[in-house]
Amino acid sequence: MTDAADRLARRYPPPRVPRGVLVGLVAAGTALGLGWLVWAGLVHATPAVSAQVSAFTVVSDTTIRVTMTVQREDPSVPATCRVIAQSPDFQPVAEQEVAVPSSTVALANIPLELTTLRRATSASVSGCQVG
Structure with a gap:
């Protein structure tokens, strides 16, 4: 063993x-x-800046009005956001870089008007960055 x-x-x-x-x-x-x-x-x-589309109105086949709500940790720092309008088949028909100037409030509503290639049915914010 x-x-x-x-x-x-x-x-x-x-x-x-x-x-x-x-x-x-x-x-x-x-x-x-x-x-x-x-x-x-x-x-x-908790990103430094975030945004979303709070309202939009389709004005015509080539125009959409968008209200973008931006929230920043430090409102004294400017930011830029990219807004995209989409057609019914989800193709982008307008895209715009929106400059968000510095301010004293952390939450800001920014109205803008986008000229589209064809009729848009929705709008969204694809991203934001500080600076």
Whole structure:
């Protein structure tokens, strides 16, 4: 019996890293990854500037009026937003970069009028950036 046990011990040597150390390293890596995930989620959950179309009116086959609501963390910093008007088949028919000047209020409604290539049925903000 001892001979068989010796053969098994030679065939399957003990691990180089003890199990407790390995479990500790995995736990530390998991905690680090989870901490980074929470941090990244919190940082990107509140952008410096965000906007949405709060209202739009189709005036004619070549014109749409849009009211864009912009919210900024720091209203003293100017921003730019891209507004897109779309046709019934979801093709963009107008696109405009809108400069949002600095002000004293964090929430601003900006009216604008877009000239379209053909009749638009919706409008949206595709993105905003500070500066």
